[in-house]
Amino acid sequence: EPSTPLLRLQELKIAYGGIQAVKGIALELHAGETVCLIGANGAGKTTTLNAIAGVLPIAGGDIHYKGERINALPAHRRLRAGIALVPEGRGIFTRLTVEENLRMGAYTRKDAAAIEADLERVYTMLPRVKERLAQVAGTLSGGEQQMVAIGRALLSRPRLLLLDEPSMGLAPLIVEKIFEVVQSVAREGVTILLVEQNANLALEFAQRGYVMESGRITLTGSGSALLQDPKVRAAYLGEE
Numbered sequence: 390e391p392s393t394p395l396l397r398l399q400e401l402k403i404a405y406g407g408i409q410a411v412k413g414i415a416l417e418l419h420a421g422e423t424v425c426l427i428g429a430n431g432a433g434k435t436t437t438l439n440a441i442a443g444v445l446p447i448a449g450g451d452i453h454y455k456g457e458r459i460n461a462l463p464a465h466r467r468l469r470a471g472i473a474l475v476p477e478g479r480g481i482f483t484r485l486t487v488e489e490n491l492r493m494g495a496y497t498r499k500d501a502a503a504i505e506a507d508l509e510r511v512y513t514m515l516p517r518v519k520e521r522l523a524q525v526a527g528t529l530s531g532g533e534q535q536m537v538a539i540g541r542a543l544l545s546r547p548r549l550l551l552l553d554e555p556s557m558g559l560a561p562l563i564v565e566k567i568f569e570v571v572q573s574v575a576r577e578g579v580t581i582l583l584v585e586q587n588a589n590l591a592l593e594f595a596q597r598g599y600v601m602e603s604g605r606i607t608l609t610g611s612g613s614a615l616l617q618d619p620k621v622r623a624a625y626l627g628e629e
């Protein structure tokens with residue numbers, strides 16, 4: 390193995406009460422990679438992402454980040470360490486303005502000048518968002534809200550960006566725009582773990598992918614290999 394992975398999950402188990410949603414999975418991400426986690430509804434993808442972000446406790450196994458075991462590290466400390474989550478449903482503060490939402494992303498930081506500089510970078514990356522800074526976020530379109538959620542995550546200066554179904558409920562043209570933004574974030578060197586039900590989109594975007602079924606990882610490979618895999622095509626790309 391050439392280097393310590395940025396993130397490593399080993400035998401990870403997550404339960405809701407007595408129900409095991411994630412049943413001992415292994416996953417690795419190296420710095421700078423784009424990786425996706427695909428699978429049907431209820432496979433455990435969101436659960437896995439939330440556990441990495443620390444918003445959900447784990448029932449067994451290990452999470453290592455930059456070589457350190459972070460199993461018990463609270464979510465805000467993980468955020469400060471560079472793990473940012475763009476949650477399912479976006480998690481926008483609907484009654485706050487766009488600018489207030491963005492600034493929330495920097496709540497663990499104290500470097501005021503750098504925060505302003507990062508805001509400017511986000512405005513450059515997301516011009517549509519910049520036009521609406523004073524608007525109440527609840528009145529934005531779904532696509533605009535997704536942009537704000539990504540922008541907010543960037544305000545924490547992430548090393549690892551966890552994206553939960555950014556395409557959900559959005560028209561194809563908007564999805565394309567969102568993925569252009571995510572691609573430019575990746576090009577800046579941010580490591581990305583993307584959860585998607587849209588397997589085609591996810592596998593075209595990501596260098597590598599993992600397939601999750603009923604709480605287990607059943608298949609892994611490069612994005613292009615998984616796109617051509619007959620099992621993946623039959624189960625997730627709507628082919629016989």
Ligand code: ATP
Pocket residue numbers: 405408410428429430431432433434435436437477586
């Ligand atoms: P989706 O794309 O629908 O979000 P998913 O792959 O992300 O699917 P999860 O949301 O992680 O799947 O759900 C995995 C399993 O855990 C499912 O069986 C789900 O019903 C269960 N589950 C999720 N959240 C809870 C909860 N808060 N309480 C109890 N069970 C839950």
